Amino acid sequence: MNRSQLFNHIIEKQSYLCVGLDTDILKIPPHLHKERDPIFEFNKQIIDATYKYCVAYKPNTAFYETLGARGWESLQKTLDYIPKDIFTIADAKRADIGNTSAMYARAFFNKEESGLDFDAVTVAPYMGEDSVKPFLEFEDKWAIVLGLTSNIGSQNFQTLKLANGNFLYQEVLKTVATWGSADQLMFVIGATKASEFADIRKIIPHHFLLVPGVGAQGGDLQSVSQHGFNSQCGLLVNSSRNIIYASSGLDFATQAGNAAKAIAEEMKEYLDKFL
């Protein structure tokens, strides 16, 4: 999916919500355990209940890898089930030396080989240019590079001050943005740093930002939207646990739909107000 298609979906649905499919076998409702593939069955019902309110799904690969090969199968079935007008993100935080990153890119983008054809993969920047560029060689596919993350550990290295006066994450944004265009690259920017969005937009005005952590990780959707929007919205705001675990009972899908709807309604308001 390319940038203008993504923007069109945002306008049509009046939502920039990304639903994180962080599906934990230990947290799904007990009645699903009798299914042949409980993880897929959970995801299927969550997707049915939420897809009207979101423009993206983001399964985090850790939750599937914990189940080994059968987890990988659940991931593939989930991806196949997601309607084609929805942007799909493998939240995998991969990166390795050039030829190995190219294997990861094939793993997530090349359906013929791996069974998966996500629109985007999240990528860790520490190993530099040759570790990121292989993800940029697929048409209408995206690398979403970690900039400033929302967890407490972001303070260990990402906010270190460099000799040139920048914070490390600012240098990462500035440098990575030279490796590809805003049609191939997005950045992960933690929602707990809404005050920094204005500064970040000076460095990367045109890129989409994937904002995790509205909800369980804290954050402020209004402030993020006010300071983070660009002319093409430029934000995908993720919520995982607050939606998919809104209820642990038989009504889990209905409650997930309600939680997604509530966020989407707030987003409509901010699109009207700030875009």
Next chain:
Amino acid sequence: MNRSQLFNHIIEKQSYLCVGLDTDILKIPPHLHKERDPIFEFNKQIIDATYKYCVAYKPNTAFYETLGARGWESLQKTLDYIPKDIFTIADAKRADIGNTSAMYARAFFNKEESGLDFDAVTVAPYMGEDSVKPFLEFEDKWAIVLGLTSNIGSQNFQTLKLANGNFLYQEVLKTVATWGSADQLMFVIGATKASEFADIRKIIPHHFLLVPGVGAQGGDLQSVSQHGFNSQCGLLVNSSRNIIYASSGLDFATQAGNAAKAIAEEMKEYLDKFL
């Protein structure tokens, strides 16, 4: 496997060689394609031919993920086939926020859930403390954190000068070393920086270092050994392509064995000389 067991294996075998099982379906000998699981068959023969000369195997997960669920099965069969006195490393370069890193740790360490029980996983440091610590909560299991990598992209961020005068990778080594002991943590240190080993040993004198890139990525085994050894050897030196693709013919396993043997003989010399 704990540190003294690993050191004992190094002394017994007179080798600190790690063989990288970066098995690419496009590069294995054509006659293996008729096998039901060509990747596993290749690995099995490579292991049979090389295990006398090495103390560790390191499959890079990218090469298995490219094949989706069946690649994950080949990885599991490969791990099950490796003799128990060999240290096993999932070269996965994972890390995420705390609860998600915990899922990755279970994916690679908890056989009951995932089918995999590696001794160690490589971990990317960018997301900080809560992304690394979940890997340290398993007895006799290891996190091998990226310090200074051997690829050209290591120059983008790892060698940035900080306001405090350190390079970023030095700060990473120093900080990460406070999160666990030398019985749980190792670091990836690129072999092309042999001149920097003495400085690195000042920061982390006791840790094992995983040194990639002797062979295809360049490097100098003598210099690395001379400057990198500590009293318990403290080095695992990896070679992948130079061993596993030593020949692309029917004799690929024999030639892999010969290539591993040649490196091990050199290592024996350096253990005699420098340890």
